[in-house]
Amino acid sequence: MPKRRFFLPAFAVGAVLVAVAAGPALTGGGGGTAAAATNGVLAATAGCGTAPTLTSGTHSMQSSGQSRTYILRVPDNYNNSHPYRLVFGLHWLNGSAGAVASAGYYGLQPLSNNSTIFVAPQGINNGWANTNGQDLTLVDDLTRLIEGGLCVDTTQVFALGWSYGGAMSYAIACARPTVFRAVAVLSGANLSGCNGGTQPVAYFGIHGIHDSVLNISNGRSLRDTFVRNNGCTQQSPREPAQGSLTHITTTYSGCRPGYPVQWAAFDGDHTPSPVDGSASPNDARTWTSGEIWKFFAQFANTTPPSSPSSTPPSSAPPSSPPASGQPGTCTATYRAVNSWPGGFQGEVAVANNGSTTLNGWTVRLTLAAGQAISSLWSGVNTGTTGNVTVRNADYNGTLTANATTTFGFVATGSSSTPPGNVTCVSP
Secondary structure (H helix, E strand, O other), X not given: OOHHHHOOHHHOOOOOOOOOOOOOOOOOOOHHHOOEOHHHOEOOOOOOOOOOOOOOEEEEEEEOOEEXXXXXXOOOOOOOOOOEEEEEEEOOOOOOHHHHHHOHHHHOHHHOOOOEEEEEEOOHHHOOOOHHHHHHHHHHHHHHHHHHHOOEEEEEEEEEEEOHHHHHHHHHHHHOOOOOOEEEEEOOXXXXXXXXXXXXXXXXXXXXXXXXXXXXXXXXXXXXXXXHHOOOOOOOOOOOOOOOOOEEEEEOOOOOOOOOEEEEEEOOOOOOOOEOOEOOOOOOOOOHHHHHHHHHHOOOOOOOOOOOOOOOOOOOOOOOOOOOOOOOOEEEEEEEEXXXXXXXXXXXXXXXXXXXXXXXXXXXXXXXXOOEEEEEEOOEEEOOOOEEEEEOOOOOOXXXXXXXXXXXXXXXXXXXXXXXXXXXXXX
């Protein structure tokens, strides 16, 4: 996909970097008082109580058969007996780990008061295409490496990023809901996939109302995934008027305890550093750093409630669907999510319109000439061109009455002709 779509020329010289937010630091608790696990036993890792094997700086590692690099920031006066919060900072398209690190990991590191370990991985081709899940594997490998070499509180692992980095943060929330406590997605879209996407994760989405690169509808769609997953009350949050130069942050009501959803819409374009009262982004004056840090820090000294028993797989869905049960009535609705020269992204909503539980579903659709699916998530497809069949994955086949699930895909070819003959068949 063209790189120009996710990085405005106005920020090409680095103005997009988020630096230290003004105001006093929010501590959110020191490393030694990070979250405690059940029965008072700290959720500590193998790196606790031993000499650290990792240090601040730029490092390389092998992941998926490739050499990958990352930048690590270990707190000053690191104490190996104190479990620390761990935050992943994901860069934007054509950005770099170095840019994230030099900007204080989106401005959070100066606010952390040495309570947090920060890591900024480097994406392949300076992006997060997550081809064959290789970027997700890198996150897994880094998490394992850091937890083995440093003292980490496993209930306090977070991710955030802007633009393509926001897309990767969303992919992490979808695929690793039992590993990551919360994510913050700034001006993101579903570009890195969503393997899973059915379990709750604390979620904070931030987006400009007139984003000319990734329309705000993309951010709303990502947000609504976790509004559903977290059991929040559906609503249409207020958003500022264009020309108001303000932002409005909404905390959803009715969410499952421990899994809040926040949404901040601002009067601005594609930037991680909007400023109230100004049309010009400013790294030092932006409100985003402080609000994200406050969102993450609220989870100190808490453990996530028990997760649902139906845990999505950490890799690609299996090739066989679950056993069929009693019949139901389902419908399938296609919508375009994003497009670029030579490719597009689509999503299909599968709804159970019957009065009984649906156990298993199959969607059939027809791609136009020249279109071919290159990746698909939250379903199992047969065929990639022409007539394509998609069956449910093992974790989203059971739909109660009036329930809905989705699967998505990325395809090559023109988006001018949407997939046709989209139908759903129940057992």
